Amino acid sequence: MEPTGGGNDIQISDSSNVSGMAACHLGNQKPGGRISITLDMSIKHSNHTSQRSSKLYDKRETTVAKGLKLNKFPHPESIFTSRCKYGVIASQLHRYNVASSSKPAFMVSAVKLYLDYLDKGYSQRHTSRYFSSFMRRHMPHCHPTCVQQAYRKHSR
Numbered sequence: 001m002e003p004t005g006g007g008n009d010i011q012i013s014d015s016s017n018v019s020g021m022a023a024c025h026l027g028n029q030k031p032g033g034r035i036s037i038t039l040d041m042s043i044k045h046s047n048h049t050s051q052r053s054s055k056l057y058d059k060r061e062t063t064v065a066k067g068l069k070l071n072k073f074p075h076p077e078s079i080f081t082s083r084c085k086y087g088v089i090a091s092q093l094h095r096y097n098v099a100s101s102s103k104p105a106f107m108v109s110a111v112k113l114y115l116d117y118l119d120k121g122y123s124q125r126h127t128s129r130y131f132s133s134f135m136r137r138h139m140p141h142c143h144p145t146c147v148q149q150a151y152r153k154h155s156r
Contacts, residue, residue, distance in 0.1 A: 092135075093113070111151050
């Protein structure tokens, strides 16, 4: 992501997007900052600190809020291999990690994914193993079971 423009005309453009669909003008959200929703990221700019932060913007949530059913991953009893069904975990967590500039923003999305897997009927043991494996390999600064711990706190 590269900022372009100046003053109040800040734009964020994604140079890796071949079609150029990621460019988006930042609009006013609050007097203290601006926010832009581009593809699957929400980018916030604070006028006070001149810092940018990002978190995942899941367009699917607005689709579900409108009453449409949406499958994010295969049914646990589908004929896909376990590696395929649980492999979605690593790809989604990677997407969340790239889109989130802070650990709390990542954790909100990760715990929701963990909850979705368990609600859909997936094995908690296998789900936890895939989450821990991702955390160990790609987020060594976090405890491997931090998502499961946050889920347990959330479910109380």
